[in-house]
Amino acid sequence: MSESRTPIVETDLTRPFWQATKQRRFLLQYDPKADRYQFYPRPISLYSTAPLVWREVKGEGTLIAHTLCHTPAPGFAALTPYILAIVQLAEGPRVFARVADAKYEELKVGQKMRIVWGDELGDGREYLFAPAN
Amino acid sequence: MKWLQNRGIAIVGFADTPLVRNSGRSAAEIAGEVVGKLLAEARLERRDIDGLAVTLAMSEAANPFWSNLLAEHLGLSPRWCQATDLGGASNLGNIARAAAAIQAGMCEAVICLGADAVSSHDATNQTGHRTEFCTPVGYSGPLVAFGLLSTAYNARFGNPERALAKLAVAQRAGAVANEIACEVLRKPITEQDYLASRFVSHPLRLLDCVMRCDGGYAVLVTSTQRARELGYTQMVHPIAYRELVNFDPGQTVDELTTSGFSVVGPEALNDAGVRPGDIQMLAPYDDFLIAVLLQLEQIGFCRPGQGAAFLAERAIGFHGDLPINTGGGQVSAGQPGLAGGGVNLIEALKQLFGKAGPRQKPGVRNVMATGIGVIPYAHNWSSSNVAILERSA
Numbered sequence: 001m002s003e004s005r006t007p008i009v010e011t012d013l014t015r016p017f018w019q020a021t022k023q024r025r026f027l028l029q030y031d032p033k034a035d036r037y038q039f040y041p042r043p044i045s046l047y048s049t050a051p052l053v054w055r056e057v058k059g060e061g062t063l064i065a066h067t068l069c070h071t072p073a074p075g076f077a078a079l080t081p082y083i084l085a086i087v088q089l090a091e092g093p094r095v096f097a098r099v100a101d102a103k104y105e106e107l108k109v110g111q112k113m114r115i116v117w118g119d120e121l122g123d124g125r126e127y128l129f130a131p132a133n
Numbered sequence: 134m135k136w137l138q139n140r141g142i143a144i145v146g147f148a149d150t151p152l153v154r155n156s157g158r159s160a161a162e163i164a165g166e167v168v169g170k171l172l173a174e175a176r177l178e179r180r181d182i183d184g185l186a187v188t189l190a191m192s193e194a195a196n197p198f199w200s201n202l203l204a205e206h207l208g209l210s211p212r213w214c215q216a217t218d219l220g221g222a223s224n225l226g227n228i229a230r231a232a233a234a235i236q237a238g239m240c241e242a243v244i245c246l247g248a249d250a251v252s253s254h255d256a257t258n259q260t261g262h263r264t265e266f267c268t269p270v271g272y273s274g275p276l277v278a279f280g281l282l283s284t285a286y287n288a289r290f291g292n293p294e295r296a297l298a299k300l301a302v303a304q305r306a307g308a309v310a311n312e313i314a315c316e317v318l319r320k321p322i323t324e325q326d327y328l329a330s331r332f333v334s335h336p337l338r339l340l341d342c343v344m345r346c347d348g349g350y351a352v353l354v355t356s357t358q359r360a361r362e363l364g365y366t367q368m369v370h371p372i373a374y375r376e377l378v379n380f381d382p383g384q385t386v387d388e389l390t391t392s393g394f395s396v397v398g399p400e401a402l403n404d405a406g407v408r409p410g411d412i413q414m415l416a417p418y419d420d421f422l423i424a425v426l427l428q429l430e431q432i433g434f435c436r437p438g439q440g441a442a443f444l445a446e447r448a449i450g451f452h453g454d455l456p457i458n459t460g461g462g463q464v465s466a467g468q469p470g471l472a473g474g475g476v477n478l479i480e481a482l483k484q485l486f487g488k489a490g491p492r493q494k495p496g497v498r499n500v501m502a503t504g505i506g507v508i509p510y511a512h513n514w515s516s517s518n519v520a521i522l523e524r525s526a
Contacts, residue, residue, distance in 0.1 A: 009265065040262045040266045070333055073272055076273070109284065
């Protein structure tokens, strides 16, 4: 029996982010007063008391860390082993996601990455990383 | 809490249970066992206890009234009662909170209690980024977080696997000599066994990781004055304590490996007026072996990137010049859920009270114990705390 993936249960706070993923757009919260972006979505700005706005970003960044996971999360058994990574986006925030189209041995901390979109959730909402070139 | 250096707070007793995988017991049953043992060994009545500080239990995580339920289960009527949710840092955090409550006059004698049966039953449900932004995209547990952290460290400083192999072997030897360690882990290993163990989240190996189990402990904290009135002659003083939650929220540190220990480690040493070289033994929180190496560097025992060389140079076994986690640590004795930090703490107390049996380091006067708690989003860990414990003269 294969377990299914943990469903994404969006909240009022995160709904704009998940709605945008359906159009394959990646949004960050932006604090116009502090001129800082943040991710994951928070109830308030981490940097000032200014109201946050959502901004679409290109999804380009730098590989901070990666691991080859042999112990799958629910619903990921068929993909195992799979690569998980933390990428620091050009706008500043770090994002955690799976890596597509790469071999673990060939990835190097510091290399350029970009967000790509996967179809395995059935609605195109899965954001992944791939080497930028 | 610089006033801790006045040695006005005393730990006068402790008790623990064997660590057992899938015991089928409940956390409350484990709590009853350790509190019963502690009261008997400390020759105290329930009426002498007016404070209770507990860790949460993963096996009881759905119960929002855990500390009060334990007081009721155990027949205690505290004037000061709390549950601490610093994750693995809660255990050491409770010693400091008990000290603060005693100092503030809220109570005189506190039981700090950790009991968890997480390997028999896990009732946790970490809402927030874990369920929304981690598990759905492939996060399968702390070993992913520490696999990421290990890669970041290796890219900066080189792979410390030889040093971690030495640490794994030393801690395992402690567990073999420790009657409370999980039975399944009480088999000696070699550095080759460590290096050959399978990758669970590359570059993290199976023998880098803790195994969950069930178990608990209790520690009796009071004022030094009250301890003397009660007739205790042997006591251990916490002489420094620092903690930090959610290190660097604004992400000003541009890499993954620097943790809150870079702040609280030097602060705790400074509070106690000691240098790293004055510390005679270490009981660092070890959910993963790489965490021990990072703490050595960030507390100040060696420079960043020098952890592997430091471990290679020092004799870290229980008869060595700088013993580390002499009872096996959690990696080799087992991690009883949120009571896990108690494994490191209780071994430190056994050493300081001269009750560590075959693992005893003769004449040890001080031990540094630490705690780590909670995996944040795309960071290292949330809670970091450090205590320096000293045997009374």
